[in-house]
Amino acid sequence: xxKSVKYAAALAGIxxxxxxxxxxxxxxxxxxxxxxEAHIASWDIDVNGLTGAGLPPGQGSVAQxxxxxxxxxSSCHGEFGEGAGKFPVIAGGTGTLTAERPDKTVGSYWxxxxxxxxxxxxxxxxxxPQSLSNDEVYAVTAYVLNLNDVVPKDAMVxxxxxxxxxxxxxxxxxxxxxxxxxxxxxSKCAPAPVKITSDLVNLHVTPExxxxxxxxxxxxxxxxxxxxxxxxxxxxxxxxxxxxxxxASGPTFEQVQPIMxxxxxxxxxxxxxxAGFSSAPxxxxxxxxxxxxxxxxxxxxxxxxxxxxxxxNMTHMTDKERGLLGTxxxxxxxxx
Amino acid sequence: xxDHELNRKNQYDEAPQGEGRxxxxxxxxxxxxxxxxxxxxxxxxxxxxxxxxxxxxxxIPETNKTLGAGVNDTPYGMPSKYERDVVRRTVPFLTAxxxxxxSFTPLQDLDGIITPSGLCxxxxxxxxxxxxxxxxxxxxxxxxxxxxxxxxxNDLIRLPSESHVYFMECGAxxxxxxxxxxMQGVQFTHGMIHCCEWTGVKLSVLMDQVGVKSTAKWMLAxxxxxxxxxxxxxxxxxxxxxLIAWSQNGERLRPENGYPLRLVLPGWQANLNVKWLRRLKxxxxxxxxxxxxxxxxxxxPDGKSRQFDWVMGTKSVITGPCPEKxxxxxxxxEVTGFAWxxxxxxxxxxxxFDGGVNWKQATLQEPIYTKALTRFRIPWEWDGETALxxxxxxxxxxxxxxxxxxxxxxxxxxxxYNRNAIxxxxxxxxxxxDSVQVG
Numbered sequence: 001x002x003k004s005v006k007y008a009a010a011l012a013g014i015x016x017x018x019x020x021x022x023x024x025x026x027x028x029x030x031x032x033x034x035x036x037e038a039h040i041a042s043w044d045i046d047v048n049g050l051t052g053a054g055l056p057p058g059q060g061s062v063a064q065x066x067x068x069x070x071x072x073x074s075s076c077h078g079e080f081g082e083g084a085g086k087f088p089v090i091a092g093g094t095g096t097l098t099a100e101r102p103d104k105t106v107g108s109y110w111x112x113x114x115x116x117x118x119x120x121x122x123x124x125x126x127x128x129p130q131s132l133s134n135d136e137v138y139a140v141t142a143y144v145l146n147l148n149d150v151v152p153k154d155a156m157v158x159x160x161x162x163x164x165x166x167x168x169x170x171x172x173x174x175x176x177x178x179x180x181x182x183x184x185x186x187s188k189c190a191p192a193p194v195k196i197t198s199d200l201v202n203l204h205v206t207p208e209x210x211x212x213x214x215x216x217x218x219x220x221x222x223x224x225x226x227x228x229x230x231x232x233x234x235x236x237x238x239x240x241x242x243x244x245x246x247x248a249s250g251p252t253f254e255q256v257q258p259i260m261x262x263x264x265x266x267x268x269x270x271x272x273x274x275a276g277f278s279s280a281p282x283x284x285x286x287x288x289x290x291x292x293x294x295x296x297x298x299x300x301x302x303x304x305x306x307x308x309x310x311x312x313n314m315t316h317m318t319d320k321e322r323g324l325l326g327t328x329x330x331x332x333x334x335x336x
Numbered sequence: 337x338x339d340h341e342l343n344r345k346n347q348y349d350e351a352p353q354g355e356g357r358x359x360x361x362x363x364x365x366x367x368x369x370x371x372x373x374x375x376x377x378x379x380x381x382x383x384x385x386x387x388x389x390x391x392x393x394x395x396i397p398e399t400n401k402t403l404g405a406g407v408n409d410t411p412y413g414m415p416s417k418y419e420r421d422v423v424r425r426t427v428p429f430l431t432a433x434x435x436x437x438x439s440f441t442p443l444q445d446l447d448g449i450i451t452p453s454g455l456c457x458x459x460x461x462x463x464x465x466x467x468x469x470x471x472x473x474x475x476x477x478x479x480x481x482x483x484x485x486x487x488x489x490n491d492l493i494r495l496p497s498e499s500h501v502y503f504m505e506c507g508a509x510x511x512x513x514x515x516x517x518x519m520q521g522v523q524f525t526h527g528m529i530h531c532c533e534w535t536g537v538k539l540s541v542l543m544d545q546v547g548v549k550s551t552a553k554w555m556l557a558x559x560x561x562x563x564x565x566x567x568x569x570x571x572x573x574x575x576x577x578x579l580i581a582w583s584q585n586g587e588r589l590r591p592e593n594g595y596p597l598r599l600v601l602p603g604w605q606a607n608l609n610v611k612w613l614r615r616l617k618x619x620x621x622x623x624x625x626x627x628x629x630x631x632x633x634x635x636x637p638d639g640k641s642r643q644f645d646w647v648m649g650t651k652s653v654i655t656g657p658c659p660e661k662x663x664x665x666x667x668x669x670e671v672t673g674f675a676w677x678x679x680x681x682x683x684x685x686x687x688x689f690d691g692g693v694n695w696k697q698a699t700l701q702e703p704i705y706t707k708a709l710t711r712f713r714i715p716w717e718w719d720g721e722t723a724l725x726x727x728x729x730x731x732x733x734x735x736x737x738x739x740x741x742x743x744x745x746x747x748x749x750x751x752x753y754n755r756n757a758i759x760x761x762x763x764x765x766x767x768x769x770d771s772v773q774v775g
Contacts, residue, residue, distance in 0.1 A: 026544030031494055032477075032485035040476050040484070043615055046556055046566060049624030076432070086432035097639040102750055104630065109641075112624050119626040122564035123462060126433070129562050173633065176645030176754075179746045180738035184686065184730060186695045194691035194724060196762070197740075198516035198773035206520040207427055316429055 045122060045130075049115035052163025059158035060139025062146040068136050069143050072125045081105070081147045087126075091147035094168065101273075107148025111173055113165040117141050138162075205262065251328040253289060253335045259325065260286045263315040274314075289335040296333045299325060421445075424455060425523055430512070435463035436563070438506065440527030443653070443674065444660040449501070449701075449709040451530035453585050458592045459506050459528065461627075462562030465612055470588075470596040473560070475580070479617035482547030489596055492582065495537040500579065500602070501708045503676045505529040505648045507605040507632050507753040515749035517771045522658040525759060525771055529676075531709035534600045536581030539574050542616075552618035556625075557599050560614040567608045568622035569601065573646070577602050580613065603678030603707035604646045605754070607632055634751035642751070648678035649756035650737045652685055652712070652729035663767040666720040671698075672713045677731035681705070684730040685712040691724030691760060691774045692739065698727070723763040724774060740773045 037044070047054040070079070077083055081090030093103025102108075106116060121137045123129050132140070142157035150165060151157065200206075266274040268286045286292045292299075302309040303317070304326040310317055328334075415422065424439040431437040438459040441451055458464065470489045478484035506528035512518045519525045548571070555574045559565035569578070579600040582588060589595040594611030601608050607627060622628070622644070634642040652675035657663050675682040681704060686695040701711035712727065729737045738746070740757040762770045 026541060029495060029545065031491045032487045032545055033491075035476060035478065035484050035486045037478075037484075040478060040486075040615075043476060043558075044478070044617070045564075046558070046617060046623060046625075048619070048621060049629065050621050053619075086429075088432075097635060098637065102635060104635065106630075109635075110630050112629060115624055115626055115629055118566075118623075122566070123562070123626075126436070126462070129462065129564065172639065173629070173641050173643040176634065176642035178649070178735060179642075180742045182728070182736040182738045182742055184684070184728075184736055186686070186697075188693060189695065190692050192690060192693040194693060194774040196772050197775040199762075200517040200520055200771055205429070205518055206524060207425065 045118075047114050047118035047121070049112035049118065052114040052159060055114055055117060055159035055162060056134045057159070058134035058138050059156055060135050060137070060142050061156045062139075062142045062151065062153055064135075065139035065141070065143025065146075068132070068140050072128075072132075073140065076126060081144065090144055094149075097169070097172070103273075105148065106144055107150060107168060109169050109172070111167055111170050113141070113145065113150070113162045113167055116144060117162060250331045251324045253328075255324060256292070256328050257289070259317070259321045260292055263310055263317040263321065266315060267311075293333055293335050296329050300329045304329070419445075422455065424457065425527075427512075427519070427524060436461050438508070438528060440523045441530050442523050442660075443527050443529070443655045444522050444658050446655070449531055449674070449703075449705075449711050450585060451532055451709075453532065453587070453590045453593065456530035456532065456584075456590070456593055457506065457528050459508075459606065460561070460563070460592070461565055464592040465561050466591045468560060468591075468596060468612060473596050473614070475597060475613060475615070477542060477546045477616045477618075479556075479619050480549040480552035481618055482549065483545070485546050487542075489582065492537055492580065492597070495541055497535055497537050498579065499533055499535040499583075500577075501531065501533045501703075501705045502600060502602040503529055503531040503648075503678075503707060503709045504600075504606045504609055505676070505678075507607055507645070507648075510755040510757070511752040513757075513771070513773070514744075514747075514751055514755055517773050520659050520771055522653060522655050522660060522759075526653045526674075528606070529674075529709075531674075531676075532584045533586065534579055534581040535583035535586075536579045536597075536600065539578035539580055539599075539616075540576075542580060543574065548618050551620060554619050554622050556615075556617040556619065556623050557608070557610040557613060558615040558617070559594075559610045560612040565607075565610050565627065566623065566625045567610060567627055568625065569599075569608060570622075571618070573601060573604070601646075603648060603680075605632065605648060608646060632753055634747060634753050636751065637748035642747075645754050646678075648676070649754055650677040650679065650682075650729050650731045650735040651675070651756035652682075652727040652737060653759045654687070654725050654727050654761060657725070657763060657769050658761055659769045659771060662769050663718055663763055665767075666718055669716050669718055670713055671716045671725065672711065673727055674709045675700075675712055675727065675729035676707075676709050677729065677733075677735060678707060679731050679733045679735055680707065681732045682710040682729055683732050685710075686728045686730075687712075687714045688726040688728070689716065689723050692726050692758070695728065718763070720765055722765055724772070725761040725763060726758050728758055741775055 045054070069077075075084065076087040077090045082092070083089035089103060089105055091105055091107055093105040093108035096102045096108060097104070110116065117137055120132065120140055121130070121134070124140075125131065138157050141162065142151060142155055145151040145157070145165070146153055146155060148168075150167065151161075155161075264286050266272060268280050268284050270280060270285055270287055272278070272280060284295055284298070286295070299309075304322050307313075307322065422442050422445040424441065426434070426437060426439050428434075439457055441455055441457040446452075446455070473489055475487045475492065476484070477487070509528035510525055513525055553571055555569045555571060556566055557569060579602075580597060581594075581600045582597055584590065584593055589598060594609075594613065597613045599608070599610045599613050628644065632645075634645060636642065652673060654671055654673035655661070656672045657669065663669060671687060673685075675685045682700065685698040685700060687698050688695045696714060698712040698714040701713065704710050737756060737758055740760070743755065743757040760772050760774050762772045764770065
């Protein structure tokens with residue numbers, strides 16, 4: 001018995017062992033209108049991912065899917081499923097599930113092919129859901145499966161073919177259970193003093209007050225405003241009026257690296273994640289401290305001074321971050 | 337000084353929404369600058385508060401001397417204009433489009449356990465349908481049943497109804513902080529949760545009406561939105577405490593919370609609580625929909641993923657103080673927050689002021705409902721030194737909220753969903769509060 005079959009059987013067992021009393025024993029109120037299958041056919045569109053039950057008649061080829069994809073899907077998901085902006089990446093990612101930054105795509109992650117038909121049929125294209133014919137949905141499904149090397153270029157996909165496909169990550173799921181074991185300890189529960197493992201004080205990814213879509217002040221002003229404000233300002237200008245030694249000694253590489261990682265390496269990496277980049281633009285990479293250090297003059301010129309980078313500020317680098325980079329570079333760009 | 341001054345000026349003068357607090361801040365700033373104390377770095381909170389109160393004799397307020405607004409000037413009442421900062425907020429970089437995105441509940445501004453309907457976080461996958469006419473809306477129940485039926489809203493409200501207070505939490509709540517502290521503010525670290533009184537008919541009553549077959553093991557719930565949201569629900573949950581709700585906090589559901597009808601699965605991941613509910617179908621297997629396979633599953637370091645993690649884990653967070661509610665003065669400050677468990681009732685909350693070395697038991701505020709937010713409180717005398725505040729919830733099934741280190745060890749940093757780790761707030765000597773993680 002395969003792992004997935006075992007898992008399915010285990011799921012059935014959970015329900016069977018629960019010993020519920022099936023409905024139909026309660027009071028009948030004679031409320032509600034009896035309906036026929038014909039009456040609800042336009043709503044009854046669900047497809048079972050595991051069995052393919054509910055897949056409608058029709059078919060589509062990879063070639064037909066290419067045309068639909070280019071017309072109705074590629075503006076968000078990229079011509080080859082690489083994704084545009086923050087819209088989902090559709091293809092690739094094979095072998096990345098155990099990586100530091102996994103790419104969860106149809107090919108690397110989705111366990112069942114009929115789910116793809118179900119989802120495209122009910123919810124895609126994003127601005128015009130339920131506008132595709134069944135044949136078009138089959139065709140797009142075929143195209144996406146081909147992008148992920150699940151079906152060949154000349155494949156024709158229909159209900160039977162979809163239900164028969166075994167997706168690469170079919171056996172990748174386990175039933176979740178409570179998985180931690182903390183205890184109610186009241187004293188000396190950890191060695192004192194505890195160590196701070198993560199401190200976001202200079203990360204600056206929390207939305208600013210005036211960021212689009214938000215209104216109002218997030219923080220009570222009160223009497224501590226001067227000091228709170230100083231924390232950010234001091235990190236930028238290093239004039240040392242803020243609390244703590246961090247501000248007085250200028251930005252550290254530990255503050256710089258997260259900014260580079262978040263705002264720059266989507267493109268400037270040996271493995272860019274940004275749509276349209278298969279390699280680092282101009283060969284400039286910021287994957288390692290040494291690579292960042294080697295480019296500080298360019299970083300200063302293009303990011304701090306002329307603000308040409310990030311391109312179109314697509315990764316939303318903030319003024320505070322630009323200031324911090326500038327201060328760090330002015331202080332000799334220490335990577336310690 | 338130049339940059340510093342400019343920075344501060346912009347921050348105050350271009351924030352028109354914060355009027356009430358703005359005035360207060362300006363007042364305090366001018367007072368502090370005159371006194372020359374603030375920029376010395378060592379803050380004197382008590383002195384600043386005294387400056388705010390002033391020594392002038394109390395004046396008779398204008399409101400004592402003029403007539404106020406008419407009783408029906410606002411037929412649907414609104415909060416005071418001084419509460420304009422109490423709003424939902426978003427994190428724009430999280431999502432590609434605001435139609436498939438999330439807004440966060442301002443937990444820092446809530447008292448008690450009920451979330452006002454207009455402040456409930458919103459997670460949509462295809463936007464909120466704002467124009468569903470309740471007279472046109474239908475709920476169809478079919479599949480493995482003896483009598484497939486279609487219900488109007490007027491049909492449903494004739495049936496026996498119940499009201500219960502339940503929390504509802506998005507599976508992604510806190511997910512941004514799985515690997516490390518990323519969000520500065522309890523609204524963003526914990527705000528994908530709300531707690532409302534829900535009114536509707538028990539799903540089991542509707543199952544009686546259609547006669548669900550004994551071979552049916554699962555139910556598909558589907559929404560009338562642009563995502564036609566679908567999730568599979570095991571039949572034991574459907575028969576247990578599931579509610580088909582039309583009301584929230586005593587009035588009909590807000591459009592963004594599912595008007596006119598939604599599924600309520602107490603204690604379960606909010607995504608399963610399908611909004612704008614239009615169809616329930618009974619069948620033999622889970623449907624393995626997109627939202628329960630490629631999403632809402634927790635990828636582990638070994639490449640396997642935890643699936644069907646329906647129950648929201650035992651969890652708590654301190655909402656006062658927090659980054660948005662810094663310490664105003666040395667001395668006494670009641671520490672308060674929320675605890676909850678999708679498994680049942682919160683029985684105990686402990687609070688640590690030293691990052692989890694030593695703990696004290698907090699007081700739980702009645703009423704304590706199962707699968708609802710529970711308010712806890714504990715007194716604190718702050719000595720003005722750095723403190724690491726944590727809260728730890730325990731439920732009646734014996735679950736103890738895990739530490740960040742324990743959760744990271746169990747799931748790794750790429751799980752995204754159902755993060756229920758203990759939150760640490762660092763209170764700094766100047767009174768500000770930061771989100772940090774401790775090892």
